[in-house]
Amino acid sequence: MKRTVFWGALAVTAMTAGAAAADTLSEVKNRGELNCGVNPGLVGFAAPDANGNWAGFDVDLCKAVAAAVLGDPGKVKYVPLTGQTRFTGLSSGEVDLLARNSTWSFSRDTDLKLDFAGVNYYDGQGFMVRKDLGVTSTKELDGATICIQTGTTTELNLADYFKANGMEYQPVNIDSNAEGEQQYMAGACDAYTTDISGLAATRAAFADPENHVILPEVISKEPLAPAVRHGDNNWGDIVRWTLNALIAAEEYGITSKNIEELAKSSENPEVQRILGVTDDLGAMIGLDKEWAKRAIQASGNYGEIFAANVGEQTPIGLARGLNAQWTQGGLLYAQPFR
Template sequence: MKKSVFFGTLMAAGLTAGIASATTLEDVKARGVLNCGVNTGLVGFAAPDANGNWSGFDVALCKAVAAAVLGDPTKVKYVPTTGQTRFTALTSGEVDMLARNSTWTFSRDTDLKMDFAGVNYYDGQGFMVRKDSGITSAKELDGASVCIQTGTTTEMNLADYFKANNMTYQPIAVDSNAEGEQQYLAGACDAYTTDASGLAATRAAYADPENHVILPEIISKEPLGPAVRHGDNQWGDIVRWTLFALIAAEEYGITSANIDELAKGTENPEINRILGVDGDLGPMTGLEKDWAVKAIKAGGNYGEIFAATIGESTPIGLARGLNAQWTQGGLMYAPPFR
């Protein structure tokens, strides 16, 4: 009787272990679709058009990962998440990854049991006010009402900044950028605060963007990047190195226009390894040898994606700044592919 119970217990434990051993990569392949958590709607970063087709800087990363894993950048289900729901959506398994203007912080990386797979946009918190307010500096916001999204790093940054400068403010809590935009335009707050890139994207969608000013002060460091669940190292490697492949592609001159030719082989060993001509980097993470070719072809290299979605020639109008390549004075730097 004891022997039967013992082996029964072992069998149950084995079944449980088998169920629990399914990886995110296996889940995504079996499902045939990548579930990607994105913003509820932030022009330039992640927003659907009238037909429900999503596009933007963060959306491009979702497409690149889907292309690397499934061979098709269209195999993505975009799951809109707010500042408060995004991390629960990830940790609960509702989404496979987040690509949603999320700041990499100590507590999020440890206490929330997430892993950030890198930085795809170096940002900082700023303020936007109406031009006719006459305000030209954040130091002039003493006593102002400020619209701020809950569940974000901006709440603590705002409190710290006003305390450090001996100023007071009245917080007007909003759940999403859309609500923040609505409240700000309705005059419910004197200023709107969020990441500077988000302010630029929000202003670009206004009917009168010239009547709104983004103040010069940047009051925080906001390294934004994709996040995955803690504990699945293989999936974390896939998302991380897909991002790095896009960054490295720009550095080495691999573009959507020349990638097919370069994938035939070049004199540059690093390019050959990235594109799967030499070595087995893809199989090391459970992907095909040409995984990076598929990822880069999904929307181009990092620079192409930046220029097409949020760059200076778009309504968002963001300069590369810190997000330029390390060879151009920026912080974009991919580790070696070897």
């Protein structure tokens, strides 16, 4: 509780002083480097490898934005931010862009003075239990002990869900995903709850994944979205449309492999606009003609990024589900480039 008050106070300070950096775009250009806030380590989303090179689903968004703005996906400084410091880190100007699996919620959008640039991953909270517990639905978890990470929206969702269903639970507070796994494996809790993507990755790393099930219910909406500071709308537009370009690229079949060819030969006017062949959309957001082309070249379109980091071919093995294109029954729907 005290912590919340402390962060609240910091956030208020952020509001009053926040508009310090008004023009993020020129600042980033002058610096020649994009400061991107990422998770210090989340399987599939952001993690440094043995040589310190960052990779992951969120990291690829940082690269795309850097490629669009600076022309080089490598010009990113990754600033690892913890769950507690992420929003203050953004509003204090420590980072230009927060791509750190953060849920887009009302109070964060308004009270914390963030601007979310669009959802890059639709997640939802779920539960994992041992198979021999015999539980097949979250409705049967009345009275269960549940491992829950503090300071996250999942903690609040859990309370809401159990209250709404008139059930009781015993929380076992944990600090990190690794600790949660350990507690769960040691039998300190009956169920482990976090975002479904996290549960899938955790289960994949168990010695005996077949003995654990992820319950079918998804109890919350967790639209994970990259965020920027309130008040610099042009910078927000750049991030939003970079993300849109990645999503639209998948929809129109632009991949990192065929992009050069399409730029020359595509007859589709939307593709031509995205790739800067006709119309100069880039000028409207202070960038050059080929900004979106470079963003897509950085690590491919949305589908390629998904497949490379968390998709079914990776050990994490997430299905596209909600994160499929709207034409495929998913929720991804890029606004038109016009």
